[in-house]
Amino acid sequence: MVLRYDNPHFNIAEVACLYAGFLGLGTLKTFKQQRRGPEPLSRKSRFGKEPLKIVSWWILALALTYVIDIANLVVYALRTPNWWPHKASVVCLVLSLLFWGIVLISCTDTSELPRYTNSFFSAYRVNVLYAWLTEAIFETVFLAFTPIPGDTFQGILMADHLARLLLCIFAFAIYVTYRRKKPSRDMMDYEERRMFESGTQLDPELGQDQSSQALPQAAKKSDSKKPPKNTSWIAYFKSFAILFPYLWPVKNFRLQLHIFVCVILLVIGRIANILAPRQLGVVTEKLSQTGSGVPWFEVFLFVFYRFLQGNMGLVGSLRSFLWIPVSQYAYRALSTKALQHVLGLSYDFHLNKRGGEVLAALTKANSVNTFVEQLLFQIGPVLTDLAVAIIYFFVKFDVYFSLIVLVMTFCYCYVTVKITSWRTEARRKMVNSWRDSYGVQNDAIMNYETVKNFDADDFENHRFGDAVDAYLRQENTVLSSLSVLNIIQGGIFTSSLCVACLLSAYKVSFGYNTVGDFVVLLTYMTQLQQPLNFFGTLYRSLQNSIIDAERLLEIFEEQPTVLEREDATPLKVTDGRVAFSNVSFAYDPRKPVLSNVSFVAEPGKVIALVGESGGGKSTIMRILLRFFDVNNGSITIDDQDIRDVTLSSLRSSIGVVPQDSILFNDTVMYNIKYAKPGASDEEVYEAAKAAQIHDRILEFPDGYNSRVGERGLKLSGGEKQRMAVARAILKNPTIILLDEATSALDTNTERHIQASLNRLAAGRTAIVIAHRLSTITNADLILCIHNGKIVETGTHEDLLKHEDGVYKKMWLQQANKDSSSKKFSTE
Numbered sequence: 001m002v003l004r005y006d007n008p009h010f011n012i013a014e015v016a017c018l019y020a021g022f023l024g025l026g027t028l029k030t031f032k033q034q035r036r037g038p039e040p041l042s043r044k045s046r047f048g049k050e051p052l053k054i055v056s057w058w059i060l061a062l063a064l065t066y067v068i069d070i071a072n073l074v075v076y077a078l079r080t081p082n083w084w085p086h087k088a089s090v091v092c093l094v095l096s097l098l099f100w101g102i103v104l105i106s107c108t109d110t111s112e113l114p115r116y117t118n119s120f121f122s123a124y125r126v127n128v129l130y131a132w133l134t135e136a137i138f139e140t141v142f143l144a145f146t147p148i149p150g151d152t153f154q155g156i157l158m159a160d161h162l163a164r165l166l167l168c169i170f171a172f173a174i175y176v177t178y179r180r181k182k183p184s185r186d187m188m189d190y191e192e193r194r195m196f197e198s199g200t201q202l203d204p205e206l207g208q209d210q211s212s213q214a215l216p217q218a219a220k221k222s223d224s225k226k227p228p229k230n231t232s233w234i235a236y237f238k239s240f241a242i243l244f245p246y247l248w249p250v251k252n253f254r255l256q257l258h259i260f261v262c263v264i265l266l267v268i269g270r271i272a273n274i275l276a277p278r279q280l281g282v283v284t285e286k287l288s289q290t291g292s293g294v295p296w297f298e299v300f301l302f303v304f305y306r307f308l309q310g311n312m313g314l315v316g317s318l319r320s321f322l323w324i325p326v327s328q329y330a331y332r333a334l335s336t337k338a339l340q341h342v343l344g345l346s347y348d349f350h351l352n353k354r355g356g357e358v359l360a361a362l363t364k365a366n367s368v369n370t371f372v373e374q375l376l377f378q379i380g381p382v383l384t385d386l387a388v389a390i391i392y393f394f395v396k397f398d399v400y401f402s403l404i405v406l407v408m409t410f411c412y413c414y415v416t417v418k419i420t421s422w423r424t425e426a427r428r429k430m431v432n433s434w435r436d437s438y439g440v441q442n443d444a445i446m447n448y449e450t451v452k453n454f455d456a457d458d459f460e461n462h463r464f465g466d467a468v469d470a471y472l473r474q475e476n477t478v479l480s481s482l483s484v485l486n487i488i489q490g491g492i493f494t495s496s497l498c499v500a501c502l503l504s505a506y507k508v509s510f511g512y513n514t515v516g517d518f519v520v521l522l523t524y525m526t527q528l529q530q531p532l533n534f535f536g537t538l539y540r541s542l543q544n545s546i547i548d549a550e551r552l553l554e555i556f557e558e559q560p561t562v563l564e565r566e567d568a569t570p571l572k573v574t575d576g577r578v579a580f581s582n583v584s585f586a587y588d589p590r591k592p593v594l595s596n597v598s599f600v601a602e603p604g605k606v607i608a609l610v611g612e613s614g615g616g617k618s619t620i621m622r623i624l625l626r627f628f629d630v631n632n633g634s635i636t637i638d639d640q641d642i643r644d645v646t647l648s649s650l651r652s653s654i655g656v657v658p659q660d661s662i663l664f665n666d667t668v669m670y671n672i673k674y675a676k677p678g679a680s681d682e683e684v685y686e687a688a689k690a691a692q693i694h695d696r697i698l699e700f701p702d703g704y705n706s707r708v709g710e711r712g713l714k715l716s717g718g719e720k721q722r723m724a725v726a727r728a729i730l731k732n733p734t735i736i737l738l739d740e741a742t743s744a745l746d747t748n749t750e751r752h753i754q755a756s757l758n759r760l761a762a763g764r765t766a767i768v769i770a771h772r773l774s775t776i777t778n779a780d781l782i783l784c785i786h787n788g789k790i791v792e793t794g795t796h797e798d799l800l801k802h803e804d805g806v807y808k809k810m811w812l813q814q815a816n817k818d819s820s821s822k823k824f825s826t827e
């Protein structure tokens with residue numbers, strides 16, 4: 001057997017093996033990894049920086065041999081009359097070049113990978129090895145079965161094949177050399193650094209609103225705490241799967257139908273995108289045939305197809321219209337679920353959270369939805385149109401046109417993504433510097449008096465001027481890089497259009513194609529340009545919504561630490577006896593907060609917890625409400641362990657009057673009724689009367705309809721606490737937890753509050769945290785808490801009898817303080 005130098009079958013076989021094997025192995029590997037689960041990064045990375053560099057140079061050299069091959073063919077074809085290389089050979093050469101180009105980029109450029117996915121090369125090492133092997137085998141076969149070159153053309157081809165074989169052998173040598181080495185610390189660090197670099201590069205530009213501006217920095221910090229994992233793409237996207245059920249309208253058949261119709265409309269849109277240029281070709285054909293009359297129908301059909309086309313066309317608009325309820329459904333489902341989830345998380349999450357961060361993540365609840373929409377209706381259609389163009393041109397015209405679109409697509413997308421990522425960073429800086437200049441301006445105006453006092457007008461003007469300059473410099477970068485991006489995009493698109501048009505013009509002139517074909521080609525290509533023009537912007541917003549979705553996902557992955565048992569029953573409160581037996585608890589195992597706390601709060605009695613600050617009094621309340629679970633011992637209410645009952649029944653049986661009640665920014669009525677939404681106005685008045693706040697409320701300008709302001713700021717501390725008491729009275733629980741206000745109030749207010757608290761405690765089990773001992777002298781039992789232990793118990797009188805007792809000391813101290821402050825105030 002003798003192989004020709006320009007052998008199409010050989011070339012096709014080689015390219016087919018390369019692509020099929022590479023993709024097949026890639027898929028296999030991804031699934032395998034998926035089943036095994038993520039692996040720690042360090043175990044994977046056998047390749048450090050240096051080998052990766054050598055490999056990259058090697059692949060570049062290999063790609064260059066194909067460039068030389070192509071150039072050789074072109075030169076030979078131009079110099080030899082009536083000789084054309086075989087079409088398949090040309091296509092295969094270009095595809096091989098593209099293949100190695102992609103591998104090269106994947107090995108050297110990992111910055112586009114999302115966090116937690118591994119670098120291309122570490123994931124696809126097997127595939128690259130496979131490609132080397134395939135090349136080596138094919139080159140050996142070629143060299144073995146091809147005659148000695150007869151001219152320069154064949155000589156160059158032969159030299160290229162030989163070079164490729166040598167490069168493959170060289171690559172194996174590199175691989176085998178480095179493979180044996182144990183991964184050094186440095187190598188791992190390098191890989192890890194790459195992972196993090198790739199993660200942080202993905203941060204979006206900052207949004208326009210303050211809340212989202214604060215976010216990326218904080219998010220970056222929290223991310224860096226997570227160990228990097230080698231995760232496959234599937235696993236990465238699978239982690240989003242927990243959000244998808246909220247996107248799909250499970251029970252709503254009508255919405256499912258909407259989605260179905262939208263998908264059909266999408267397909268119709270793609271078809272219209274072929275039909276319109278095709279029809280223009282038909283019209284052109286008709287018009288160029290003299291004497292065939294006016295092609296009314298053809299023209300009408302063309303106009304009709306045009307009417308269907310585009311996002312603003314009939315099909316696009318109909319699709320947008322039908323999608324509205326689907327998108328709204330998803331928004332509702334996701335945002336309510338997110339809030340429900342966050343509210344369901346345990347107290348420790350809420351203690352540790354950065355409030356703004358959680359809220360910002362929740363306001364982006366729509367991000368997953370936006371992500372799906374962008375993929376489905378924007379990026380998806382553009383890429384489909386390109387794929388359709390490749391197939392259509394192949395079927396209708398010539399494989400060369402498909403090749404042009406294919407190479408153009410790749411170059412266009414790659415360059416756009418690269419430049420856009422860089423620009424995203426520049427935009428972030430621009431937004432930051434804008435915020436700085438805004439801050440300077442704001443400072444100057446807010447501190448008007450200080451500025452004037454120090455005669456600092458000039459200083460402030462300069463400061464602001466500098467800040468604006470800094471902003472303008474960043475803006476300049478952003479805007480000029482936009483122009484550069486547009487020029488490069490235009491350049492890539494226009495060159496492919498130019499090649500396609502020249503080729504088509506050539507074919508038309510030699511009669512291989514008709515003028516109509518030229519028109520179809522030109523129209524189809526130009527209509528691709530418009531959506532491609534926004535590819536960068538689309539890519540950026542896609543990235544942003546993925547990042548937002550990731551944050552939402554992090555919240556969804558958060559699990560409550562206090563869980564309800566599956567067989568939990570509702571708490572049945574009969575008398576309201578609360579018993580702590582040998583309870584120990586710590587927020588952090590290294591620092592015990594409560595140890596061996598035992599006491600019984602008998603029904604209808606008032607138990608007071610006193611002791612120094614930080615002793616653990618509030619903790620007792622928190623564990624009774626089961627915001628945390630005890631580490632040892634148990635808490636029972638009417639002989640039912642609180643871990644065995646449902647959380648909601650537990651919390652609804654207990655009334656809490658916190659030290660500093662926080663109210664909702666609504667009316668007084670709304671705030672009191674919050675304890676019992678179904679209560680009548682009369683019940684509210686009764687509760688308010690019992691809490692000694694009714695008369696005061698009536699003095700407000702709008703009575704019960706007065707608004708209390710943000711967090712109840714418009715009310716005084718005493719009023720707020722009595723509102724809280726009114727709430728608790730309305731709720732009418734058997735057990736009351738009361739955290740007394742620490743701050744000394746005026747005697748009148750204090751008397752009112754005391755009276756309202758007495759009314760509240762009457763007939764209920766009350767556990768009171770007392771800061772001022774004078775308020776609990778009548779308590780049935782006083783527990784002195786010191787360092788998380790109960791050190792003394794008894795009534796006020798009992799405890800005062802202990803000469804060296806903790807309680808007595810506190811009592812004397814407070815009595816002293818009170819008398820000295822009274823003295824001071826009367827002087």
Ligand SMILES: Nc1ncnc2c1ncn2[C@@H]1O[C@H](COP(=O)(O)OP(=O)(O)OP(=O)(O)O)[C@@H](O)[C@H]1O
Pocket residue numbers: 351587588593612613614615616617618619620
């Ligand atoms: N969420 C938490 N995480 C870790 N430690 C905590 C947490 N909350 C409280 N602590 C610690 O637990 C101890 C007891 O706190 P607790 O609030 O129960 O004291 P307290 O007696 O109510 O004090 P105060 O009278 O000042 O409110 C303190 O040392 C406190 O620092």
Ligand SMILES: N[C@@H](CCC(=O)N[C@@H](CS)C(=O)NCC(=O)O)C(=O)O
Pocket residue numbers: 416478482485486489532533534535536537538
């Ligand atoms: N061709 C570019 C730019 C497209 C464009 O002009 N986008 C509009 C928004 S739809 C814009 O204002 N971009 C500003 C920018 O990218 O800085 C791309 O692919 O991103």
